[in-house]
Structure formats: C-alpha cells, structure tokens
Amino acid sequence: MHIAVPKEIKNHEYRVALTPTGARELTGRGHTVSVQAGAGEGAGFNDSAYEAAGARIEGDVKTLWQDAQLVLKVKEPQAEEVARLTSGHVLFTYLHLAAEETLTRGLMQSGATCIAYETITDAQGGLPLLAPMSTVAGRMAIQAGAHSLEKAQGGSGVLLPGVPGVAPGKVTVIGGGVVGENAARMALGLGADVTVLDKSLARLDVLDDRYQGRIKTVYSTADALDHAVRESDMIVGAVLIPGAAAPKLITRAMLADMKPGSVLVDVAIDQGGCFETSKPTTHAEPTYMVDGIVHYCVANMPGGVARTSTLGLTNATLPFVLALADKGWREALSNDSHFLPGLNVHAGKITYPAVADAFGLERVDSADVVGD
Ligand SMILES: NC(=O)C1=CN([C@@H]2O[C@H](COP(=O)(O)OP(=O)(O)OC[C@H]3O[C@@H](n4cnc5c(N)ncnc54)[C@H](O)[C@@H]3O)[C@@H](O)[C@H]2O)C=CC1
Numbered sequence: 001m002h003i004a005v006p007k008e009i010k011n012h013e014y015r016v017a018l019t020p021t022g023a024r025e026l027t028g029r030g031h032t033v034s035v036q037a038g039a040g041e042g043a044g045f046n047d048s049a050y051e052a053a054g055a056r057i058e059g060d061v062k063t064l065w066q067d068a069q070l071v072l073k074v075k076e077p078q079a080e081e082v083a084r085l086t087s088g089h090v091l092f093t094y095l096h097l098a099a100e101e102t103l104t105r106g107l108m109q110s111g112a113t114c115i116a117y118e119t120i121t122d123a124q125g126g127l128p129l130l131a132p133m134s135t136v137a138g139r140m141a142i143q144a145g146a147h148s149l150e151k152a153q154g155g156s157g158v159l160l161p162g163v164p165g166v167a168p169g170k171v172t173v174i175g176g177g178v179v180g181e182n183a184a185r186m187a188l189g190l191g192a193d194v195t196v197l198d199k200s201l202a203r204l205d206v207l208d209d210r211y212q213g214r215i216k217t218v219y220s221t222a223d224a225l226d227h228a229v230r231e232s233d234m235i236v237g238a239v240l241i242p243g244a245a246a247p248k249l250i251t252r253a254m255l256a257d258m259k260p261g262s263v264l265v266d267v268a269i270d271q272g273g274c275f276e277t278s279k280p281t282t283h284a285e286p287t288y289m290v291d292g293i294v295h296y297c298v299a300n301m302p303g304g305v306a307r308t309s310t311l312g313l314t315n316a317t318l319p320f321v322l323a324l325a326d327k328g329w330r331e332a333l334s335n336d337s338h339f340l341p342g343l344n345v346h347a348g349k350i351t352y353p354a355v356a357d358a359f360g361l362e363r364v365d366s367a368d369v370v371g372d
C-alpha cells in the first residue's frame, strides 16, 4: 500500500503521524511510505532518518496526496487538506467531528473513508488512541493554568502551592478520566488543593483509592458546580461523552460568581468545550478574558510538546496503521470490533452515531459499510 505522511499545517502543530521507527515497520512489510519534506522536523526527526527507514521524501504536497491510498495525520484536516481528499483515500487522524459541522460536510463531500483516532475503543472501555494525548493534555493543563494565574497573564496572582503561612490555590477538575486524573496528579504534585468532579462514581472510587484521599472527589451536580466556581482559583474542563459535543457545564452567568482573575482551562475544547464562554484558541494566542476570567482553550495542546507527544501517539497508533496497511481498511475494521467504531465517514455518509445526531444527518451502519 502507498502511505503518505503530510506535514501538519494547523497553527503551531509540530507533531507528525509516523516516526522513522514506524516507517521502518511499514517499508519492512513491503509498503511504500512517502513523507512530506520536513514533516518530522518539529518532533525532532529529520528527512534523512525517514530515508534511512526506507521512506521517500516528497517535496510536492500535491503529489504526496495524489499518490496516496492511506493518509496518516495528527490533527483534523484543515480546509486546504479537505480539498485534496478524494474517494480513493483512507484518512486516519484525529477528527472530533461532532464539534465541526463544516469539516464534517467537507469530509462527506470528499467521498473519502475517514477513520478517527479518538473513537477507537479498547476492551477496558477506554479510548486507547485518545489516552496518550489526554495524558499529555491533562499534565499540560496545570502548567498552562498555573502560568495563566500570573498577574501579567490577567490572572489573580495566586501561586498554586502557596507558601508557608499562605494556603495553596484551589484547583477543581471536572471529569476524572484520563485528562482529569493527569491534571489532578500534576496539581497535587505542585501542592495545590485539588478536587475532582465526575458523574461516574466508579471513576471517583478509582481516584479516591489511587490517591488515598489526597485528591478530594465530589459527585458532579449543579450544586457541586456552583460551589466549584465560587471556591476555585483554576477549573479544568475534562469531560467527555465519546464522539459527542461536550455538555456546557459552566455558563456565562456563573462566571460572575468566580474570583476575578481565576482561570478556566477547557481541555474538552476539541469536542466543543464544556464552558459556555469557551472558543478554540491556538498556541500562538492561547488565552483570552471573559468577564475578568482567564480562558485557556487550545485545541491541540499536545502539539506544544511535540517530541513527547509524537512518541506517545505513534506508540498507540502504529498497530492500527499496520493493520490498515497490511489488510486494507475493510478487513482491518471488520476483524476488530474496537477498531470499527473509529470509522466516522465513508463515501459521503456518516457512520458514527453521535456525529450524525449532532447535525441531524443520515447514518449508515459501520458494520454494513465494511461488509459491502
Ligand atoms: N485540547 C486538547 O489538546 C486535547 C483535548 N482532549 C479532550 O479532553 C477531553 C477528555 O478526554 P479524556 O479524559 O480522554 O476522556 P475520558 O473518557 O477518559 O474522561 C471523561 C470523563 O468525563 C466524565 N464526564 C462525562 N460527562 C460528565 C459530566 N457531565 N460531569 C462530570 N463528568 C463527566 C466521564 O465520566 C469520564 O470520567 C476530550 O474531549 C478529549 O478529546 C484530549 C487530548 C488533547
């Protein structure tokens, strides 16, 4: 199979979808790998490392896409990439379609087969291709939020660990999954006073047990959210309903109850965000103010630490990439009930229920599509 790896073009996105190690696995099995010139540079992989792994370096982006059967990316295709997609392509990348109607319709029009990293499941009920980047984003959320609390960033001037004689800052994390646990763990490590809210008592049980009560756990209700906005110096939004748009848990009216200069870090922004006042930002301009509250809403947080993120992401994606390349997408998906939910769009039709529901679109069943 002919596999292409474009250079990412989203603002300040430095990750790459395949490392030279992955390229070597593919070329060793007889596949052709074309990597766009410079695609790995932001993550510390130069063109010669890919060439040593048997890949071709392609300088012309148009040729790169035209020749490809399987396109490997990190971020959702940007407008100029959507324009390059055809019905002959299989696209494997993060998509987050439920928050992006224009992109969804663009992918439908392209006729391409689009498989999303973030909706692939595992036998433990997790999302194995989202988890490594959620780990990164959760850990970064506290770094970013702590910086945003500084006065020069519009923050309240609270130092999370406090100092002897001065109480630590209060961090509330809404959603205690992978992002949430990693954010809580970092905040705890910094000496903050940390509370996690979740709708899942099972998750709260795990966190209580794992951190031996050092992280407070609270069942998420309207009352708990009201309390959180009044008390917290930083709130991290880390909820997920897989594949669906995030619920808006903090409204604009609630901002009036927050301490001026407090910080909202909306990690769930890639699914539309869980605060009413969230809008996607970039690493170039990560924050903005609404009603005196600092908002950090970067939709590709892991791109900021591209070396660690690329290695973490490609460790998780490589087995799926190999299956697509070796078997073709129909057989790879039909042989694996956890890979199958990755299919979001095929031949102009939506296959993922939450995406079809989000935009009132007709849906075809993934199992029927792969069985065609
Ligand atoms: N901005 C970025 O760069 C990145 C964003 N993300 C996003 O972060 C979000 C969280 O991802 P994960 O932690 O991997 O998901 P996860 O599935 O591990 O955890 C989500 C948690 O939210 C909880 N939850 C759902 N609805 C809730 C509600 N109404 N109130 C309280 N808790 C609720 C669930 O019970 C679950 O424990 C996703 O939208 C993901 O796409 C992930 C990586 C990077």
Ligand SMILES: CC(=O)C(=O)O
Pocket: 075, 094, 130, 133, 134, 270, 299, 300, 301, 302, 303
């Ligand atoms: C999960 C995601 O969207 C990212 O890593 O950028």
Ligand SMILES: [Mg+2]
Pocket: 076, 096, 270, 299
């Ligand atoms: Mg996005």
